[in-house]
Amino acid sequence: MPGYGVMHNLMNKLEIKNLYKIFGKDGLRAYELIRNGVSLDEVRGCLDAFPAVVDASFDVKEGEIFVVMGLSGSGKSSLVRCMNRLYEPTAGSISIDGVDLTRLSQKELRRLRLEKISMVFQHFALFPHYSVLENTGWGLEVKGVDKAAIKTKALEALEMVGLSGWEDKYPHQLSGGMQQRVGLARALATDTNILLMDEAFSALDPLIRNEMQQQLVMLQGDLQKTVVFITHDLNEAMYLGDRIAIMKDGHIEQIGTAEDILRNPATEYVAAFIEQVDRSRVLTAGSIMSEPVAVLPIWEGPSAALRTMRERQVSALHLVGPKQYLLGVVYADEVISAVRTGESELEPLVHPEVPAVGQSTPIADLLVSSAEYMLPLPVVEEGKLVGVVPRVALLMALGERVNASNGNGDGDVSAGVSNPARERELQTVGVSSASSAK
Template sequence: MTIHRKKKIEVRNLVKIFGKNPQKAISLVEQGVSKQEIFERTKQTVGLYNVSFDVYEGETFVLMGLSGSGKSTLLRCLNRLIEPSDGHILIDGDDIATMDDKELRETRRKKLSMVFQGFALLPHRTVIDNVAFGLEIQGVSKEERYPKAEDAVAKVGLKGYESSKTSQLSGGMQQRVGLARALATDPDVLLMDEAFSALDPLIRSEMQDELLALQDKMKKTIVFVSHDLDEALKLGDRIAIMKDGVIAQIGTAEEILTEPADDYVSEFVAGVDRTKILTAENVMKRPEPVVSINAGLKVALQLMKKHGISSIFVVDPEKVIKGILFIDDAVAAVKDKKTLQDVLVTDILSVKPDVPIKEIIPVMSDSSSPLAVINENNKLIGVIVRGSILGALAITEGDQNGLT
């Protein structure tokens, strides 16, 4: 299936060298000299080198990597808080890197908003003033900015706290204020730099859930920086893993876990519990064969025998699941002159495609029937048998240990 999605951000061959002699550093990178050695020889720091990727509209794209790998530099190049040394950054097709000041200001105002590491709030101002502040620096009038700020405050669950001083709020609430300030300007793109890293684990997890819930409704394009793999896997539709200013791999959580591009990525993902990341969709098989609710028992029996299976899912012409038929019941029913409907088991086990394997394993181990994977319209889109889960986990375990 090809999905044509709009590219919101296109980054092409982006380079950032910190120092006065970027050219010298660039020619050394091109010769394959390491970032460390380039610094020792030239005192130039390779912030980013030859970074290219796309971010699609409505996507949450996570930049992930160890401290110093270039995540913040990359994020800040996207709105030119940091001037790139070379390369292109297209937002809706327009190159940020070559815009004059006026165009840049316009683009930032209309399309980009940043949530900073450690909130960057005004401690003595109230929640509502802090949220309105983002609009104020954009020159939005008072009459316009307060209703918008109130909206944003409500969105992040801070209704009732409008007139509290931000310095009196907990870390989690302060982060909500920071998020509300970014949302108040209704940007197309949210740039978030380690936005949740300062929070303690429980609050942090809560904020991640909150962002996912908000994003479900808002469908903004989000570029989220994190050094935390769990956070990256949880939030990211796709993840770019950075190392020494270059991208080591870009992919979905599944791709990065199951096909790490190199040893660096493998090491990164080694400790991850795959049953939390892989979902029903990753391990299901095509639902074949199935039998139509309008077909007879004999057809169903033939299909089961031909495929050597002891049960078969029954669907209507729209592929909506109607139940499961077991071979023993079908054989008995033929003898007793009953119909398929008479012996159809309608109380079936089913899951949605995005359910993690961790939640599926207990369901499967209590039952010998296959598990139906159904979409929101109850259409049968896949089947999971016990072996498919073990198979998927075994393969990735093997990869991890270098056995395959």
């Protein structure tokens, strides 16, 4: 398609290509060796080199929440810090709006950071002697914005994160969750289009954390920022991420939507990892629906309805109008008596109340309706029947969940895994993450 390539580039806010970050004085030499096929273990063994990011390539689209997920020590922070050259990459390129950061001078880089990128960390460094308002406006102060404008922007940002009225308080007067919101407000106040968030919610307790997650999703919907969100928590990743990159030992193992990853894990490692997630919240009706078979256009009439039910061995049918508009359901006993009495229309037999669900309904919310309804649940978009969820598909999708979710704590994924191969894999992970704990 002509012009497609250009369009595509415009939509990519960030482009990371073949990025390496290898710590240690032999970093560059290690890079050459790795490029020539030497294994990471060998490199670690014989050189002063610690490969933290190995050949990472991905794009982040404008307005996307892109999550990088992996256990502690997998290289997430190194990766995200390379993205604004807080860490100098060993090799590879990082482009923002088509500008390669690795080619910028320190001065150009500083300007680009101020204009385009904000960063939010796990433990947000608020200044204890600055008020909430001053803390929020700090990023603008650095930029040299005038006082009145700073105040306006900071107040706006505080309102966005639900902290209006708190501007004159000091950090010690705020709860941890509120302090983290000030951190977020500071990033929002600077008006940069890109937010890099490194475990920004990981230190919060679960309720506040959920609240912050929801707030981020809402804010992002309004502001259309491009967000790179780092987390070790798969449930958080699945909730927030438009797309998710899963990292292990510096490598990106898989990039995809939550559903891609849940349904088609690319590696054994990813498969083991996703056993933690609560599938019933992530998988949707749309992802497990199939073609409806027990369906008939209403104008076909009662005899055709009876024949279809016999053929398909069902005792009810969904009826549709023009363009697949779902009209309701008819039941075999009523259709049979209509045929006996010579009735030629199906209209009087239609029961319009059906437990229709949307494509985006989480499968957790389908169970009750599914148990109470004799047909596969109809999936409806804008009134049209687009598919059905048979009960068996629902049960199978839920059954794939081997293990209930417990995604708390760095590296805590070993509980309740039954598959020995996966267990081994996870133990390996556990060892490497324990040894790199800070």
